[in-house]
Amino acid sequence: MEMYDAMRAAFGHRQWWPGDGALEICVGAILTQNTNWSNVEKAIANLKAADAMSVTHLHKLPHESLAELIRPAGYYNIKAKRLKNFIAKVYAEYGDDIEAFLDRSVETLRVELLGVNGIGPETADSIILYAAGKPTFVVDAYTGRILLRHGLISPEDTYESIKELCESSLPTDVELWNDFHAQFVAVGARHCKPRPRCDGCPLERFDHDISAALDG
């Protein structure tokens, strides 16, 4: 919590996730893999301009048309497949009602999402935390790098063990976990890069060792 307070004091509340409604957050979480957010925004703008931002429309859109619309997000053929896989699951069970799909326990939703080809833990947890508004901690590369450099995890730690550490160290609070992840992203993007800029970083006063970074 002390680390959170330091980041929050430096950056303010991050107001995540940038997205208009649950479906758009899910789409953004899938499209943001391996690209930056400005490219995702262009892809989402294309989907909206084509009036395709609904489960039914996305389901009925031919793969080629979907791939073309999301082209700005990169890896558009693979991402169109992943999006189609996700949408097919929602559509088969809940039709156009994404809210009903999301309105289940964290455990059930996580198992369902991880069962979709192309959705890994980070994307699944992003959907659960930001689209469903349920408590699961999102771990990304920034989270791992920051915690490793601060001696809180070891290089052998897995996604699940880092998530467990964060969840068990913090009060269970969706709002807190929502903004905590966003703060880690801000620190990672601005300071804790492969070549770190500790000077001026809000976490500088906490013990750290930059040689602990193992960036692949």
Ligand code: SF4
């Ligand atoms: S103080 Fe340095 S090691 Fe710690 S998060 Fe900031 S940049 Fe990374």
